[in-house]
Structure formats: structure tokens, C-alpha cells
Amino acid sequence: MTTVQAEGLSLRFGRTTALEGVSFALDDGVTGLLGPNGAGKTTLLRILATAIPADAGQLRILGADPRGAAGRLAVRRRLGYLPQNPGFHQHFTAFEFVDYIAILKEIVDGRHDEVRRVLHAVGLDDHRGKKIKALSGGMRQRVGLAATLLDDPALVILDEPTVGLDPEQRLRFRELIAHIGEGRTVLLSTHQTEDVSTVCQRVIVMNQGRIRFEGEPSALAAVAMGRVWTSRARADGALAAWRTGNGDYHNIGDPPPDARLVDPSIEDGYLMLIDAASLAGAA
Amino acid sequence: MNARTLYLLLRPTAHAVKWRPMVAGATLGLAILLVPEALTSRLTDAHLTTLARIAAICVALGAAFLLDDPATRSTLTVPTPRLARNLVRVALAGPAVALWWALTLGLAKTTGHHAAAAHLPVAALTLEAATLLATALALSAIAQRRTVDGNTSVVAAPAVLLLVAVAWFLPHPVELVLRPTDPHWTASHYNWAAALATALVAFLWASHERA
Amino acid sequence: MTAVLAEAPGTPAVDAAARHRAVLALARVETVRMLRHPVTVAATLLLAGFWVSSWFAIGTSRYPVLQDLDRDSAIGMMILLGGAALIVGNLAVLRAHRDGTTGLSQVLILPDRARTVAHLFAPLPLAVLGAVLIVARMAILAICTPAAGHPNPYELATGPATVLLLGALGVLLGRLTRSAVVAPLALLVVLAGLAVLEPLANGGKALWLAPQGGSVLPMPVPVSLMGRPAAAHFAYLLGLAGLLSAAAVLRAGARGVRVAVAGVVALACAVAGGTAQLSAPGHAVVAARTAAMNHPSQYETCRELGHVAYCAFAGFSRWIPAWNTVVQAVVAQVPATARSARLTIRQRIVFVSLGGGKGPEQLLAAWRSDNAAAGTPGAIGIDTQWGDSRSAADLAAQVAYRLVTGRAGEAHVEQGAELAGATACGGAGVLVVWLAGQAGTQARTGLRRLTEDGRDPRGGVSFDQNQLIPSVYVPAPELTVATQALARPRADIAARVQRSWATLTAPGTTAAQAAQILGVPAPAAGTAC
Helix, strand or coil, X not given: CCCEEEEEEEEEECCEEEEEEEEEEECCEEEEEECCCCCCHHHHHHHHCCCCCCCEEEEEECCECCCCHHHHHHHHHCEEEECCCCCCCCCCEHHHHHHXXXXXXXXXXXXXXXXXXXXXXXXXXXXXXXXXXXXXHHHHHHHHHHHHHCCCCCEEEEECCCXXXXXXXXXXXXXXXXXXXXXXXEEEEECCHHHHHHXXXXXXXXXXCEEEEEECHHHHHHCCCCCEEEECCCCCCEEEEEECCCCCEEEEECCCCCCEECCCCHHHHHHHHHHHHHHHHHC | CCHHHHHHHHHHHHHHCCCHHHHHHHHHHHHHHHHHHHHCCCCCHHHHHHHHHHHHHHHHHHHCCCCCCCCCCCCCCCCCCHHHHHHHHHHHHHHHHHHHHHHHHHHHHHCCCHHHXXXXXXXXHHHHHHHHHHHHHHHHHHHHHHCCCCCCXXXXXXXXXXXXXXXXXXXXXXXXXXXXXXXXXXXXXXXXXXXXXXXXXXXXXXXXXXX | CHHHHHHHHHHHHHHHHHHHHHHHHHHHHHHHHHHHCHHHHHHHHHHHHHHHHHHHHCHHXXXXXXXXXXXXHXXXXXXXXXXXXXXXXXXXXXXXXXXXXXXXXXXXXXXXXXXXHHHHHCHHHHHHHHHHHHHHHHHHHHHHCCCECCCCHHHHHHHHHHHHHHHHHHHHHHHHCCCCCHHHHHHHHHHHHHHHHHHHHCCCHHHHHCCCCCCCCCCCCCHHHCCCCHHHHHHHHHHHHHHHHHHHHHHCCCCCHHHHHHHHHHHHHHHHHHHHHHCCCCHHHHHHHHHHHHCHHHHEEEEEECCXXXXXXXXXXXXXXXXXXXXXXXXXXXXXXXXXXXXXXXXXXXCHHHCCCCHXXXXXXXXXXXXXXHCXXXXXXXXXXXXXXXXXXXXXXXXXXXXHHCCCCCCEECCCCCEECEECCHHHHHHHHHHHCCCCHHHHHHHHHHHHHCCCCCCCEEEECCCCCEEEEECHHHHHHHHHHHHCCHHHHHHHHHHCHHHHHCCCCCHHHHHHHHCCCCCCCCCCC
């Protein structure tokens, strides 16, 4: 069954258009949400998490309409939302904090067992008695994720959870997310194309409040097919070019006739999309 | 949301609330009323009324920190509504403030040079103190709607002082701050009662999440 | 290499100049943030609004005494603008902590102490704004009203100085504690001090150590008798502001000669100003006050308008036309035969600290001999406050009493050492109140307020020459008859008064007889005159 069905979602803040005619559907599995800063990702996630309503459009989440109070409550009971920079009560222990959220999620029976379960799921068994202010950034992010996973939500929304984590922490976090995505719907907003390529079954690319791409990660890479090449010197006319570790330049754009074409990555496809979109926007 | 959830929330909420501003305000308020009273017998009931009002403002300032919640982003979309979370905080602080107020006025009446304190208009001052407290909570709840990081006090505390300053200068017939001997004293307390009702409605309205 | 070596000695100088510029740039940013902060804007509007509304709400503000109003304005400024500087300055210092940028700001090139200096500069423009506002208020009042006297510039400067003082306090508190509740609570302590330091200090000199300065005299007095150490107090406040600033910079980690010098200068300023303001007013001022109280005629200039001489202290003569309006309105209701008396209206002041013990009687005797010496027996006393309805009623009633009885009302000491005015019995009492009611709307309002809210414990009303010395007392039955007469058509009563002036003013005429003459119901109880 489709977990989220959105049709023509729009939202304006004063004169700024945050979202315009956004339509998509989400099913089980991990969906990545890519886009530059200010693309409207966080706004979209906040709408899906019932924190704010959209100005226009149709939205059904888990079979309910979040515009009414009853529908919103129904969604919230089956939702896990990890916002960007979740705040913590620094003087709570990890257990106390997750337990506090558990009460707010109205988990009454077996609450402590549930708290222990989610803390175990995120690998915080050994740290649940530590105060949050004594935890590292990665650990805190896990506390947030544990609170998100309480009561086994059907829809999990994660807003840039891998920001600020070191490579090892990020790797572990990805494993966790992949695990969470088994049998439920996860929407993962991120700047990291690696996150998408490693854990996402689908990907949505947003720019300037609109959806630019929706499909499988391999299809996103395919957007740049035939438009990525390497050269010994920086190529004129490339949309983007950078020097790689072996000294060659990696170029994206319209290749010259004699170019040495290479297989595009998801990042190449993403950059093609964003650049094309901003060029179109500028024109 | 049910009563059991609210009951369960009491303990962690008590742990989460920033009590220090409230305690600081209560301590200072107590001192502001009792120290001058102990030092001199020259204070009239007008002086003591002013001091009791300032004491009440001290606690109202502390109450402006009651809804501060650094974890507000984490609790944005929980099923327990904000109104319930706010009411739990008020339920924790309310009795403590009431006890403090009774203690402060009681001590003012029984210690020091209490000739003037015997004439303290306790009921009227209690109405004023309740209004100040409710106003601080209403301003915090309004600030809750406007801030994203849960730091409501940075808006609410200065706003409490500003509103008090405005109230202090209100002219007839909407005056609020009068001497007990003023002929409009009783009438002004109808204004206080109206302000209390307004503040309570504003608190409930602002605590309610938008549909 | 040589180039680097050659440059090295110059580098610190360049750094210092760059740092100064950076501090100034930062101070500009903080200044603009402070001026634009909603609390500052609201406090400024509130202060201006309060000043404007007092024009409409408080009668005496239309006849302001500028040497009193300067202090009032400065205290209003301390509460509102000073409060804003305290709160906003404190919030600005705590901003880094609140927004979680402490980690960032700790590694900035501009050190903490430099940023503290910038914060300390921020209230300066607000103080300048306050100075502009307070000077504008004085100028407008001096130009647009018949204002008495002139303000003391140091007293005016106290307002902006308290803005600096409280601004520095806000920065220091932000440096001492991260709690945002402390600064507002500190403001409340200042307010509590305003409310009760005066009774606590019992009129003592110690009150000058508080930011608001010492207590005021019981009534406005001429500029030369003020004797307030306003200049010393101003220096004291600036010294305190400097000390708090130095403490804030020290707390932020500054060590060095300049901070030490600034601290020492501020300390010297505070101590010098603090001790100077605590020394008692000079003998010259005390002697001058006593002389002006006991022998007002020697310090006044008189002006004749019609049959009336108005004698006012220096600076107060702009009120004479307003007095004259009231006096002439009363005189106009009196038959021509009774108008011949020459009237003198004389301003008098009382320093309560000088009038204790047997003071009142001695003072009244001194005034009698002063009148005799000046050739103005039976002069009518008037206050150094004007513009409210009470003052108009007091003057009108005293003039009426003088015209009706041929004597000026004079206080005497009753049993229990209470001062009481001359009792106006029977027809005379009725006439006094009715005539006072003819002296214009202000006097009429004052009469109504006295009758409704301001009755004497004996049941009648007392008309005073100033807040401390009563002059004429009209008992309840006379007051009742007069109030009823005032409610009747004016022309009818005026005609009866003209016709029966001699009977009404005769000593034996009772209130009941007067009621009959004026055609109003007789009072229930006979008078005990």
C-alpha cells in the first residue's frame, strides 16, 4: 500500500515560494530526498511530519488526511520524525530522554521495555545511563533516532541525520537506516549522494521548491549518461569540473567530440539536474 | 491523550523545566517585600503594596522561563498536544507559586513592623499577582508559536516587563496600578480581573496547535 | 628574510589600529541592534507617550516648575530607557551563548574583552537619544507654557547617565552569569529602590547614593533655594558606570594599564562625586531658605493688576495672569461697594524640615510681621504649584473670604497641635463657597472634588494656601447650602447675592438664614460656629 500520496503540494511564506506543485508517492523502503540548501526539502518534511500544513494540494499519509485534527493525530501515532538539529534536555540521560518522548508518544504499556528496545536498536545499550551533554555528536544523533523509532512507526522521516558525523559514524548510521527501511517507509533527506547510493531504493531530487527527478538511483546516474568525461586539463564549457586524485580532471557537461567518456555516478546525475535546473531558472 | 499520560509526564517534565529563574525570582521577591519591612516602620501600606507588586513581577519573570524547551524540535509531532504539555508545566509550577505567595504575604503580615502590613489588601494583590503570572505564561505560549528553538523566555521575559511598564502608566478609566486608598481601587480590580481572563484565554489559544 | 624582520616591529601597531577599528565597527553594529530592538523602541515610545499624556492628564503640567520637572523626567528616563539598556545590553552579551556560537566566538581574532568594550559602547547613542528627548521636553514646555524657573542641566544629564549606568550593569551581569533572568530582576531591584529607599533613608543624605538621587523638597521652590548637589550626583553616576564597565572588561579577561587607569579614574570620579553629594547643603543655602520662608516679601517682585498686587518669587511671575483670571472672576461677583479693598496675593514656601516643633506658630507670626513690614496686611497666600483644579479653588475661596469678611483667612493651632484655617460661619461661609464656584471651570471642578472626596475630618472643607498651611474652613451646613446654590441658575443667585450682600455677610447670619435668602432648602443641622 502507498504510505504517502502527495498531489500538487504548495506552500508560500509571505512572498517566498517554498513549495510549488509537489506530487509524489512513497512506498516501503528507503527513499532519498536530495537537493541544494533552500530547495524546500525541510519544508516538505515538516509538512509530511504534520508540523505545518500545506497551503494547497492533496496529501494522504498512512490513509489519513493530516489537515484535520483527528487525521493529524492518527498520522502522529504511526510517525517517527527526526528533525534537523533535534534539541535535547542536556541534563537528561539518554534513557530518560527517550522515555520522556515515549510518554509523549502515549506509549503506556511496556514503555521501559520499548525504550530499551530502541536504544538497543541504535546501539546505545552501553550509554543509556549517560547524560546527553556527555555524549558525542554521533551518539546524540542516535538518541534522536531511538526516539524516532519508538512504537515501531510505519513512516520514518529523517532530516539530514548524517550531517556532522565522522565517516565511521556515518557508515554505522547508514547500516541502521538500511535496517530500519526493511518493512517500513523511510524518507531520508540528505546532502550526501553516497547516502543515496548506499541505502536508498528510490530518490527524489528537489530544487527551488519543485521536484526535478523521481526514480531509482541508477536512473538518476543515467541522467548524466554520455555527458561525463575525463581529461588531462580543465575542459572549457564543462558545467562542473574538478581534479581527481590521479591528476585527471572529471568534467560534466557537453563533451567535446574526442572526449574520453566515463560511466556517470549518482553525483554526476544530481549535478546535471541541479545545474540544468538553475540554468533554466536563470534563463 | 489521556489522564494517565499527563500523570506520567509530571516527573520528567519537572526534570525538564528550568527552575532556576523561578527560584531566583521567588527568592528576590521575598527579599524585596520582607527586607525593607524588617528595616523600618516608616513604610505605609502604599509602600508595601508597591513592594508586593514588585515581588509578584519577580515571580512572573521567573514564570516566563517555564515553557522554555530546548527539546521542542523533538516533540514537534508527538501525539500529546502542546496544550497538554504546557498545562503539565503549569500544574507543576502553579501550586509552588501559590504556596510562595501565601508564605510571602503571611511573613509580611506577621514579621517586621506589621502595623502597615496588617492593612495589606491581600485579595486584591493576589488577583494582581495571578494576572501577572497568567500574562507571563500567555506571553511564553505566544513566543512558543514564534520561535523554533524553544527559547521562549528571550521574548517572554522582556515582554513581561514591557507590559508591566505599560500597565503602570495606564490612565483612567483603564488604570490598573493604584494606591489602596484611591477611590477607583475597586473599579481598577475589575480591570485586573478582565486582564486575568484575557491572559488565560490568550494562554489557552496560543498553546493550542493550529489546525 | 630581512624584509620580514624589518616589518616585524611595525606589526603590533597595525594590529592595534585594526583592533580599534574592529571594536568601533562592532560597537556600531551593537548600537544599531540596541536602538532597533523592540524593547528599546517600545520603551522610548512609552516614555514619550507618558510625557505627552501627562500634559492632558495632570493639570500642574501646564504650569510646570522646570527645576522640579527635570528630576522627574530623569527618573522616568532611568526606568524606561535605562531599563531597556539593561535588558537589551544583557541579551546582546548573552546572544553568543544563547545561539550556541560560544565555540565560534572563542576562536575569533577579536577577543572577548574587545567585544565587551563594543557592548559597553552600545548604550551611548541611546543615552544621546535620551538627552535629546529630555532637552526637547524642557524646551517645548519652556516655550509653549508659562513655565516657572529653569531646569538644572546636571539634573537633566542624570537621565542619560543612568542609561549608561544600567547599560553597563546589563553587560556586567551578562559577563557574570549566563542566566537571562538576572538582568530583569536587577531592574526590579532598582524599581523597588525607587519605591522604598526614601522612607528607608528617612530623608537622610544616604539616599543620594541611589541612582535616583536624594529626596525633593515638599513643594517647588525658586531655583536659588534648590540646593541639590546634582553636578556631584552626575559625576557619581558616571563614575559608577565607569566602574561597572571596567569590571565587565576585567571579567572578560582584559588585563592592562588602560583598564587599570580607566578603573582608577572611574573610582576617583565615583568617590569624589559620592562624597561631594553627601555633604550637607551650604550654610548660605540654609540661611537663604529660612529667610525666604520667613520673609517672602523681601525676595519677591510684585505686579499690580487692577486693585490686586501679585507678589511672586523669582521665576514664578509667568503665572500671574492665570492667578488674576481666578481673582477677577471672584471680584466680579461682589457688589461694587465691597470691591474697594486692596488685595495682595503673596507666594509663600515652607521647608518642612525647618518648621518643626513650635515652628508653625512662629512661621505664622513671621508672616504677619513680614506683611506689616511690606505694607500688605492681610495678604492672601498662594502656593508654588498651579494648574490643577484644587489650587484654583483654594485661591478663589481665600479671595472670597477676604472680600466677604474683610480679613485674610489665617491658620491657627488647634488642640492637638493641628493647624486649622479660619472658620467661615453662616452666611459668610455660604458666600465663600458660592463665590469660589464662580471662579471658572477649574475652581468649580476643584470645589466639586473637595466636596466629594476631600472633606475635612470635621465634615466641611478646608481651603489651603499650600499643602501644609490651611487658610479657611467652611463647615458642613454652609457647604451644603452653597452646593445647592451652585446647582441653581447662576443669574438668580447672583442677583440675590447682590441684593442681600450686607445681610449675608453680617456676622450673625446663620446658614439657615442664608439658605432662605438664596431660596434653597435649609440645612438639616444647625452649625456649631
